[in-house]
Amino acid sequence: MSPSDDDTSRPASGSQTNDFQQHRTQRSRTGEGRPKEARADALVVARDSDPPVTTEECEQLAAATGYRIVTTKTQRGHPDSGTYLGRGALETLAETVAELDVSAVIVDDRLTPGQHHGIWDVLPEDVRLLDRYRLVLEIFETGASTRRASLQVEFARLTYELPRLVAATDAGRLNRFTESGTRVYDVRDRIDHLERQLKELPDPGERFRERRREQGFDLVTIAGYTNAGKSTLLHRLADDLTLEDAAESGSTPNDRSNKDGTATVADGLFETLETTTRRATIDGRPILLTDTVGYVDELPHDVIASFSSTLSEAASADVVILLIDGSDPLEAIERRVAVSLEVLDEQGVDRDRLVPALNKVDAINGSEQRERIALVRRLLDEPIALSVRTGRNMNALRRAVASRLPTESIALEMPLGDDAMSLISQAYDRTSVEDVTYRDSTVVLECRGRPEVLEQLRSSAPSYPKD
């Protein structure tokens, strides 16, 4: 490592040395409540010019793919453009890898193809090198349960690997880099092929929006950083699910299935890998509620979005609940809200449609809650402080969502009869009915709901016979 790599005026977290900080982890970080088979021992490396350099989230991501983290190494300083770590640190890394006999090195950052190659070069043949992006793709690879998802994740992986493959080829390391000996042109062909196949496959999100447009449903999406409690909220609000269904499933990275496929709840990152939609009732009106894949820092969300259609769900929603994990430290909340807003902004979700909610307030004390509310208010807007687990403030959340749904009111006077009764029953199914008044020969229905739905009711209401 060259001395200029490091900002020596600031102490690294936990130590005064400029070299790697090595921490032996006492236990594998497998995420509570979700036992995982350890697939391989791995070493996590992080480098940042801004202390403290933490690896906690990366370790959780690694655990979500089944890696057992035996050591973390943190280093402060700007990433070296060629080797990421700098020469000296690279040598230390190679020694540690040999000494501990780990089978993977995980770098908590996005490596350029050149940096990837620079580190790769000093590692033993059979040691895998993954950066944060590749690590997350691996989670998605193990969790892809539909054909579309498998194709999309393969597309993302190959697009990521291609420039690295080219870098390795230039350096005459083709066979070693590719593991299976795939050649650059094979990969290019495969990428083209996948792109064509994906274009031909129907987009389930598009079908869903189509159906919703026809039926006049309100659409509410739950978005937020991974592990914020989104799936738990879906279970709390959906008409046909209960919180008991959400009891931690103990699924492994390779088996995330439960009875509804994707909306499993567990204390681990990226438990949900595909969107799940359920019917819910808010303010008496039927809505479609969608649980989405969580966001995570330093990840091109377009890839994950196309994989899961998470973002298109948010873009077409009437209301997006932005769920924030209130049990996170303040700095983490600040970063995670920023990541979430960045992704939502990219998709053109305007702030008027956002309902910020600070979850897990059961896990923090009153002053911590006040600090977090003030922070979110500064970053975005006044959040609703709630606990999906205990049910606290759920009604405030429902009211906030209802107040942002497109709403109109009508009063329809109809001649009494079967047609009127059938229309009233439709109104109960599709709107919030405020009053039904029976008179001698007529009935007056007053209801609130989505403008298109009210228009449909109005146009199909029985009318008086003309004299």
Ligand SMILES: Nc1nc2c(ncn2[C@@H]2O[C@H](COP(=O)(O)OP(=O)(O)OP(=O)(O)O)[C@@H](O)[C@H]2O)c(=O)[nH]1
């Ligand atoms: N203390 C507390 N824990 C909660 C609350 N809501 C959810 N959790 C827990 O938070 C963890 C994550 O919940 P999930 O619902 O799986 O979170 P998610 O946002 O869907 O996570 P991903 O799908 O991984 O992005 C689980 O262990 C939940 O039991 C809450 O109100 N209070």
Ligand SMILES: [Mg+2]
């Ligand atoms: Mg989830």
